[in-house]
Amino acid sequence: MRIVLSLFLLALPSATIGFTGPTLPASRRAHKELNSVKDFFEDRFEDAAPVLERFKKTFVKWARADGVDFKEQPESAEIVDWEVKDDGFFGYIPDKEMTGVESHMARICATLSLQMYNMKAKDEFQLTTKDYKTEMLIYDDHGGLNSATVPFGIAVCGDTMILGWRGTSQLFDGINDIAASPQSSFAWRKHAATVKVQGAFTSIVQNDLVIHEAYIIKEAKKRGIKEIVTTGHSLGGGAAQVAHLTLRAQIQDELSPWVELKGINIRSVAFSAPMTTVLLNNASPETDDFVDELAANSCNMFFSNDIIPRGYGYLNFVEDYVENIVDSGALTKKIPLPKIVKTLFSMREKVEDMIEDVIDNESVESLLGVAQQYIHIGNQIYYESEDAKPRVLIDMGAFYKNPLGKKNILRDVKYKPVRTPMEATRGWHLSIIKPGLGYSPNDLSK
Numbered sequence: 001m002r003i004v005l006s007l008f009l010l011a012l013p014s015a016t017i018g019f020t021g022p023t024l025p026a027s028r029r030a031h032k033e034l035n036s037v038k039d040f041f042e043d044r045f046e047d048a049a050p051v052l053e054r055f056k057k058t059f060v061k062w063a064r065a066d067g068v069d070f071k072e073q074p075e076s077a078e079i080v081d082w083e084v085k086d087d088g089f090f091g092y093i094p095d096k097e098m099t100g101v102e103s104h105m106a107r108i109c110a111t112l113s114l115q116m117y118n119m120k121a122k123d124e125f126q127l128t129t130k131d132y133k134t135e136m137l138i139y140d141d142h143g144g145l146n147s148a149t150v151p152f153g154i155a156v157c158g159d160t161m162i163l164g165w166r167g168t169s170q171l172f173d174g175i176n177d178i179a180a181s182p183q184s185s186f187a188w189r190k191h192a193a194t195v196k197v198q199g200a201f202t203s204i205v206q207n208d209l210v211i212h213e214a215y216i217i218k219e220a221k222k223r224g225i226k227e228i229v230t231t232g233h234s235l236g237g238g239a240a241q242v243a244h245l246t247l248r249a250q251i252q253d254e255l256s257p258w259v260e261l262k263g264i265n266i267r268s269v270a271f272s273a274p275m276t277t278v279l280l281n282n283a284s285p286e287t288d289d290f291v292d293e294l295a296a297n298s299c300n301m302f303f304s305n306d307i308i309p310r311g312y313g314y315l316n317f318v319e320d321y322v323e324n325i326v327d328s329g330a331l332t333k334k335i336p337l338p339k340i341v342k343t344l345f346s347m348r349e350k351v352e353d354m355i356e357d358v359i360d361n362e363s364v365e366s367l368l369g370v371a372q373q374y375i376h377i378g379n380q381i382y383y384e385s386e387d388a389k390p391r392v393l394i395d396m397g398a399f400y401k402n403p404l405g406k407k408n409i410l411r412d413v414k415y416k417p418v419r420t421p422m423e424a425t426r427g428w429h430l431s432i433i434k435p436g437l438g439y440s441p442n443d444l445s446k
Helices: 002-010 037-042 052-064 103-118 171-178 186-191 199-222 235-251 257-261 285-296 315-328 330-334 339-344 348-359 362-371 421-430
Strands: 134-140 152-157 160-165 195-198 227-233 265-271 277-279 298-303 379-383 391-393
Touching (some): 103 235, 134 199, 160 235, 171 199, 195 199, 195 235, 199 235, 227 235, 235 257, 235 265, 235 285, 315 421
Parallel strands (some): 265 298
Antiparallel strands (some): 134 152
16 A cells, blocks of 8 residues: 555655654764864765755655656656676675775675575585685574574684674564664663664664673684674665674773683674664763774675665665656556455545645654754665665765865765666665675585
């Protein structure tokens, strides 16, 4: 049902159309390579562009449509064709300058992230190549609780330990995806007043880390581990980012058992991860330094129009995606509207009034105001096509004015309309690891 679906999308921070208000709390991003903290706060929109009216028009148009002809696509929108290449492998593997890890490690992380979707036991994983042995130490599917939480795995390659989480695969994962209330934790108590992260991901990560804490510390010390890399795709990538934050803070906490790993670097190598972090404008110098360390050791790789890395905070991109779906006629062709519903909502005035009542609701506006404060930390490695050299982008948040016209700002990369957006969505999201940047089966051996 188009109307029900449109209203449902209003409730999803990762798939909502943007509202930007003039009195929202300032969020913080300290990124010394791009600009000073002072510049970040000064170079912000005091009164953001009014996108709410456009938001209304999109959903009113969606709800009214009894049959949308593709020729109705606005002439100003450039339509591009998109397709997956036969082999699916990307032509350029990001180097260490982009990701912070060697190319083979980025590929192992991509391969592990894909296999986390399919493997059911530790011995099923195939991660070792001709040149690099990778041993799977633990695969925890949480037994009888596995329908409500994502699997977690631990692997070792040389002096690097890899902690991985599976992405969205079942119903409850979707609930975790939208449970996006920004939360702090005892795990980073020194920075808790400033650093907030996605609540459900935080719960997932802290559950796995507390269960496997003693084992990870013991194995890291025994094996002479020099770096711990957290990884995953989609929800798993979001969990990886939260795990990076958690472990980095815990190792710096003199009262934590993780302080035994002091001297081991922590970093995240995520794929198609959503934004997980909200930073408030009240940071101490110590927290500023901590956020800089996070940024310097974080990366997230994604492909084309993938909508997930643009959620929760890049709402204009998400709206362009929804509008592309509406104008392509995909909904009216693929989602039948029951006769009784068509009768109930046949009058335009009732449809428009209903939608506007929801959109004008203060709680909805507040929710969207929270969503747009989410940002990515660290390098965002964007592939425009399978064979393109990726661009390293930086997320400066929803209100950055960019007065000096700096290049490679994440939110300057706009959505590109395609002829069949719903069909392309899955490919945009999965292609980065399936097979994308991963190893082929021919490269792997047990």
